Amino acid sequence: MNNVDHNDEKSLLLLLREGNHTAFEILYNRHSPQLLFKLDGKLPEAAQADDIVQELFVKLWERREQIDPEKPFAGYLYRIAQRMLIDHYRRIARNTLLYKEIHGVGEITNFTEEAFAAKETQQLLDDALKGLTPRQREVFQLCKIQGRSYKEAAAILEISPETVHVHLVKATQAVKSHLFTHQKYISGALAVALILSERLLNS
Template sequence: MILYAELSDTDLVVLLKQADHAAFTEIYKRYALLFFHKVNKMLKDEDSSKDIIQELFIRLWNNPEKLQENGNLSGYLYVSVRNLVLQLIRKGKVMNDYLNSIAGFVEEVNMDTLNELDERELTRILQEEIEKLPAKMKQVFEMSRNQYLSHAEIAAQLGISDQTVKKQVNNALKILRSKVSAYAPAGWMIIELLKK
C-alpha cells in the first residue's frame, strides 16, 4: 500500500499524470489551505478565495500534462493562483483597494517563480493602460516611445512647447507605473524599459 503522505511532490506529480485520485488528494491536502490563506489575505473575501482555490485544483486535475515531473509543484501552483487572482481583478470582481495587498503577495515569490512570470501578460496589461490615457497624453507618449521622436520633434509637430511634451510623457509614465507595478515586480522593468 502506498503511503501518499510520505511521497515527494515529484512522485505525486507522476501519479497525478496517471489520474491517481489519491495523489491529487494529497496535493490538495498539502497546498489548498496554504494558498487559500494567501489569497484570502489579499482579497479579504472568503467566498472569492474559495472559488479561486477550487478553480486552481480543477485545472490541476484536468490539465496534469502542464506539470513537469521534475519541476517545482509549489512554484507552478503559486503562478497559477496568481494568474487566477489577476483574472478576477481584470473582470472587475475585486476592488482596486486590494491591489497593494496583491503586490505584496507577488513580492513574496522566490526567484525561481519570478522567472515564470508571464511578461507577455504584463505587456498586454501595459498596452491596455496606455489605451486608457487621455487622448493628447497618449498621442505624445506613443510618438515618444513608438516613433522614437525627441521632445523637440513632437513639440514641433503638435505645435506645443518642449516643456508640455516633457510633462505629458512624465505624467504618462507616472500613471503607467502606478497601474502596472500593482500586478508584479516585473511591471517595473517594463516601465523602466519604456523610459529609455
C-alpha cells in the first residue's frame, strides 16, 4: 500500500478486488460512519444499524470481485444498504403476519413502540421454534415461514405430503401454545414495516 494514494478510491477498489485487507479497512473506515448515520434514523435501535453495516461489509468482501471501480462506490454501498434495510423490515412483516395467523389475535396494542413489538414477536417465534423437534421445525419453516406447499416441502425433506401435514399440525399447535402461554400481543408492526420500506425507497 506504500505506493498507493489512500485518497485515490479507484486504486483502493482495485486492490480490494484483489483481496487486499488494508484497502478493505481503509474503505470501511471511510464509508461506514456515513452509512451508520443514514441507517440510524430508519431503525428503532442504533445496534440494528451497526449490524446491517457490519453484514454489508462482510457481503462486500465476499463479493469484492464484482465491484466496478469506475462507478461511485458510496452510491453502490448505499444501494446495498437500502436493500438490506427493506429485507430487514420485510422479515418483521412476515413474522408479524405469521404470529397473527397462529395466535388468531386482532388489533390489540400492548406496546407503544411498534418496532419493539415486532422485535418481541420475532423473539417469541424463535423461542417457540426451538421447542419443536428437528423435523417439525423443518416442516414449519418450509410451509409457514417460506410459504412452500406440502408437496414442495415433501420433496425437499423426502417424505410424503401426508407426513408433512402431520408434522405441521403438531408444530403449529406447539407454537400456538408457546405464544398463548407468554401472552404477548402485537398490533400494527406490519403497517410500520411497510411504511418504512416505502420511505426508504423514496429517500
